[in-house]
Amino acid sequence: MPTTKLTIVPVTLDPIINNLSSVTSQPQAHVPSCIIKSTDVEISFFNGVDEHIIQVIMRELSSR
Template structure:
């Protein structure tokens, strides 16, 4: 079975308060490294996140 090559990019996760809307605006000085849109979900990656977080997100997207 051929393996699909995945590209790993760093991301940053920000805590979200419960009373905030589902979308948190990004600071104007932050430029996303990568953005993935699938269905009603949008994932934005920024520099500096741990590789294990990225791998977990990619695994979850693959298993959908």
């Protein structure tokens, strides 16, 4: 089984700030928290995604 070196890039996610003073709540924008781009694929992760999903996707990417 060939071994490929993976590159780990540190990221920082900005916290979600709840504005309690507003009377009406605004719908949360559908903006991804993290985007992984490769030569043939682009994967977007959104807040609240299960950690197991991320692990499976990372495993699949490393096996390519």
